[in-house]
Amino acid sequence: MKWTGLNDLREMFLSFFESKGHTRLPSFPLIPQGDKSLLLINSGMAPLKKYFLGQATPPNTRVTTCQKCIRTPDIERVGKTARHGTYFEMLGNFSFGDYFKDEATAWAWEFITKVLELPEDKLWISIYEEDDETFDVWTKKIGISPERIVRLGKEDNFWEHGSGPCGPCSEIYFDRGPEHGCGSPDCKVGCECDRFVEFWNLVFSQFDHDGNGHYERMEKPNIDTGMGLERLACIMQGVDNLFEVDTVQNIMKRISEIAHVTYGDNEKTDVSLRVITDHIRSTTFMIADGVSPSNEGRGYVLRRLLRRAARHGRLLNVHEPFLYKVVDTVVEENKAAYPELVEKADYIKKVVKNEEEAFNNTIGKGMDILMQLIDKASTDEIRTLSGAEAFKLYDTYGFPIDLTQEIVAEKGITVDVEEFEEYMREQRERARESHRAKAGSSWASEMLELPDMGTKFTGYETLVSDGKIQALLVDGKPADMATADQDIIVLLDETPFYTESGGQVSDKGILQGPHGVMRVKEMKKVPSGQIIHIGYVKEGTISNGEKITAKVDVNRRKSIMRNHTAAHLLQAALRNILGDHVHQAGQLVNKMAVRFDFTHFEPVSPVQLREIEKQINEKIMDCLPVLNYETDIDSARKKGAMALFSEKYGDRVRVVEIGDYSIELCGGTHVKNTGELGLFKIVSESSVAAGVRRIEAVTGLGFLYAVDKAQNDLMEASVVLKTTPAELSHRCEALLAELKDKDREIAILNSKLASGQLEKLFENIKRVDGVAIITANIGGAGIDALRLMGDKIKDHDPMACALLCGGDGEKQNFLCVVGPEAVKKGVHAGKIVKEAAAKTGGKGGGRPDSAMAGVGDPFLVDEAMALVEELVKVQIEK
Structure with missing residues (x-):
């Protein structure tokens, strides 16, 4: 040995x-x-x-x-x-x-x-x-x-x-x-x-x-x-352990070098060194395999690991981004078995650094708030951080719950995880409802009785081909025949219909049989590998074993091909103009548009967007040939073909080559010449996740639709604002100036309103151990008016505690303010407003001197206000 x-x-x-x-x-x-x-x-x-x-x-x-x-x-x-x-x-x-x-x-x-x-x-x-x-x-x-x-x-x-x-x-x-x-x-x-x-x-x-x-x-x-x-x-x-193994130890040595500490000298620093060493190994490989930081799924796992590592860097007194500097060592120690790490090293470092910087931007304020919460919890008998507070740290400042737990545990404090999970469940349910509303319903069964056979795809060469029905399913079960209006699934021996893959949507069209027609609405590849046609019998009958003619919707397919080729041109232009760190992070190509997600760490400027459009349209005007062919993976790589991070390729691959401008591995369908795209127009640029941007663009007829819509919108806006398209911008500037003037007038009126009502509020106050209790329901007062009145109350009497209610339209809110002298006596606005709101079915909370909450049932506002005197009394006694 x-x-x-x-x-x-x-x-x-x-x-x-x-x-x-x-x-x-x-x-x-x-x-x-x-x-x-x-x-x-x-x-x-x-x-x-x-x-x-x-x-x-x-x-x-x-x-x-x-x-x-x-x-x-x-x-x-x-x-x-x-x-x-x-x-x-x-x-x-x-x-x-x-x-x-x-x-x-x-x-x-x-x-x-x-x-x-x-x-x-x-x-x-x-x-x-x-x-x-x-x-x-x-x-x-x-x-x-x-x-x-x-x-x-x-x-x-x-x-x-x-x-x-x-x-x-x-x-x-x-x-x-x-x-x-x-x-x-x-x-x-x-x-x-x-x-x-x-x-x-x-x-x-x-x-x-x-x-x-x-x-x-x-x-x-x-x-x-x-x-x-x-x-x-x-x-x-x-x-004794994995952190002393040669390759892992070399990574730890690099971290120790940056932090100016030595492993083995101090148990606390050893803990941090182990955390950072493990997490930077994990995150380097995750990013290399296509995981991007986000607030859900595997992206959240990545974000948790990076933020936990960054926080332990701070415990080692490293306050600037440093994890990205360790990536090179991880790559060096693992490149023999994973050479792709070398190719992706620059991209990995950019993702890590971007996430570190984003965390640094929020952790300062978040840590200040967390320290305040820890100080408050330390004075409570139960020494617990509420789930609501932990959720706010997660939702607003990006603190993963386990990071919050780890930090407060160092002070002997626990987190109400059950309440935190309840807030998380509510958030997830809102997201699910939103997804359901957008997604609709589609075929989703994976338990189909299908023969073990493949389907030859002919759709690269033709949009019409003859085939034979190998299986016919009605309601998911094998059948000999289907009649008009029945939903059916058909398996063919060969088909020109493209099945959704690589971001390109499925083809639609018809299957023409000797006795009937099937309308194909969707294509799907089932887990067992077969490609199936999903749709319904439009007329007549469709029978198992029949010979049919499969016809793809030609105009739809051509639009999709234009947009898919545009996606390749777009990626090439992005890399030329923004840099080689740009890689595809997802795409959707349909007949209307191309939606392209890519790795980049800041918004693409208007100047850059215009340059991207210009470059792509020049390539369209050049009428570059688009070659779509099959070759072996080694040949494709030697030619410099780009590949997706997360995609696993076999020995044989399809390559799409656009002149000398773009070459990518791609199994989708494309035009023969860039001139077929007509024109290219970017319609939006936005953020998808940390380090991932999205561009939506149109070509061909989609370009004409976009131009028509822009002109119609311009005309409608001009009519509404009683001007012409040429004068629209000047009219908008004038309206904004008018609105600012009115805002100033409203602020002055609110101030007068608050001052006028202030004396009335103090006419019939009650006092508890010197604290002035004020309650008032001010109908029609917006949030700004309530805050202004609250500030005047505190200025007028530092021993005041006021619970005010107001609202615009159907929504009403509570505002609780407590003067500085009353705060010293233990009166807490956040706790008072939380209890008062709960009486009406609302939620809220906040600081000791000022806090807000939503009103649930407005008919219970008076009962809620009646609680204030007793709540103040209890707080002072504590």
């Missing part, structure tokens, strides 16, 4: 299993491909599920991989212990109905004892307690002493997840010696101490579980093994 670097261990493992007839596959992207059950790839087996479930055919029945993985359930423990991390690599060898236990165990033993030369007297084996078959394999065929095999229960050594393939496991452990143990005489494999390290898990998928306790032996069982690369490196390098 000799010291071996992590990168060498990876290559040794993969090469070993290649020598055993395995096909080495590159790591799949961290964004799951075609699997909505996972947010991020979290195991070596996860991207191979489709092969285990028979949904796709593997390139070989034997496969080996080193898979990038992200796991975040224990994110709050990362750094606090030396064990936990969010990013790791999983080595694995897999058999899809090929070899089984004999070979899996023999090769595992050969690799660790002959290749790695681990001493056999340091190795232990665990098996499932009822798995005598595996016991015999290890003892009789491999020659392991029975004394070195430990039987464990189903929870430890039987892998299953609901129904489906499952089976017993066998784990291999390394004994680090009694000095790493707990000292108990019962210390053995399975103990929670650090002595016995489980580093390789062999899963024997030999049963099919029906979910009700019945296990059927599979005719062709599978092998799924997993070995943590970092954990193996710890053993081979004789270190």
Whole structure:
């Protein structure tokens, strides 16, 4: 056993299993491909599920991989212990109905004892307690002493997840010696101490579980093994944890250099160093695989990790952006296995730096508020931060809940997570309702009875082709015939209809049969791989087995092709004008427009937008040829073809080449010549997420529609403002000046109104321990008028506490103000207004001296105001 670097261990493992007839596959992207059950790839087996479930055919029945993985359930423990991390690599060898236990165990033993030369007297084996078959394999065929095999229960050594393939496991452990143990005489494999390290898990998928306790032996069982690369490196390098492994330690050294601290000198700084080291590894790989920071999904995971790392940088007294400087070290340590990191390094650094800067812009004010909340919570008996306060920190200042929890926990304070989750549920429900309203309904069934066959796509060459119906479904079930107005699904042996992919929407059109016509509304590729036509019988009948003529809606397809080619021109122009950091982050191409999302960190200026338009229209006028062809992936890369970050490409790819201006990998449909686009016009530019911008543009007839609409809008606005299009801007300037004058008049009137009512408000006040209690319902007073009156009350009497109510139209609001002397006595405007609003069914809160809330039921306002005297009394007594 000799010291071996992590990168060498990876290559040794993969090469070993290649020598055993395995096909080495590159790591799949961290964004799951075609699997909505996972947010991020979290195991070596996860991207191979489709092969285990028979949904796709593997390139070989034997496969080996080193898979990038992200796991975040224990994110709050990362750094606090030396064990936990969010990013790791999983080595694995897999058999899809090929070899089984004999070979899996023999090769595992050969690799660790002959290749790695681990001493056999340091190795232990665990098996499932009822798995005598595996016991015999290890003892009789491999020659392991029975004394070195430990039987464990189903929870430890039987892998299953609901129904489906499952089976017993066998784990291999390394004994680090009694000095790493707990000292108990019962210390053995399975103990929670650090002595016995489980580093390789062999899963024997030999049963099919029906979910009700019945296990059927599979005719062709599978092998799924997993070995943590970092954990193996710890053993081979004789270190205690992953942060001391060579490649990880080099990343930590770079962070220590920036922060001017040394690992091992201080436990607090060690925690921060571990957090930053782990999180920058995770985020570098996530961004490289196409994840962008956002407030939901995997983008939120990325943002959490970056912000947690940035916050720990501040704990190390690094207050300026610094994480992006560490990316180069992460790339350097991993480029041997992941050369794409080198290509994307500049982009990764820009995303990281942009997110750091955005967080720095909000964290200062957010931390000030959080410190105030901590001070307030520290004086409360329950020492808890409310969910409403935590949600505001998240929603307004970008503090992930776990970051807030971590910070307040340092002061011995907890967060009301249940209340926070309630606010989050309300926000998500609002988002879902909005999505439902926009999305409508569409075919979504994945459980269709379809024959196992493919469909030849002819739509690159023609928009009309003959085919044969291979399957006909009515209401999702096989049928021989469908009649007029019935919704149906049809599977053809070949079709010119494009299926939505790469941002290009599906074709529409008709299937013309001998006895009827089907209107095709949508195309879809189902999980099992077939391409289906979804629509209804327009007239006559459609029967299974019939020969039909498939006709794509020509005008619609041509519009889509114009916009798709425009998307390629747009990306090239953006990179020319904004810089090479620009990459596609998403797109939608339909007959009306092209919507193109791209990586960029600031709004595109009007001057830049005009230059982009000009450059694209010049290429259109040049009538450049558009070549759309198939080639091998290596040839395409040599020609400089651009590819999507998150897309996984096979050996054969389609390339779209526009003169010498643009070359991209793309499976979509395109025009033959840029002149077919007519003209190109950008209609909007906006922000989608941090570091991602969106441009919407039109071509062809869409350009004419946009011009017509702009002219109509201009005419309508001119009519409303009683002017001409030529004078419209001058008229708008004059109106704005008038409005400013009126705003000043309104402010003066509000001031007079407030002053006029002030004396009346103080005529019949009550006092509680010297605090003047004022309540008033001022009908028609807007928020600005209420605030003005509140300020005058505080100026008039520093011992005043006033609850005012007013509103414009149907919406009413409470304002509570407390003078500075009353605040010193313990009177708190935020708490008073919260209680008062709750009486009416409203919500709100705020600072001790001023706070607002919404009114629920306006008929309960008087009852709410009646609470003020008692609330003040309770606060003063406390």
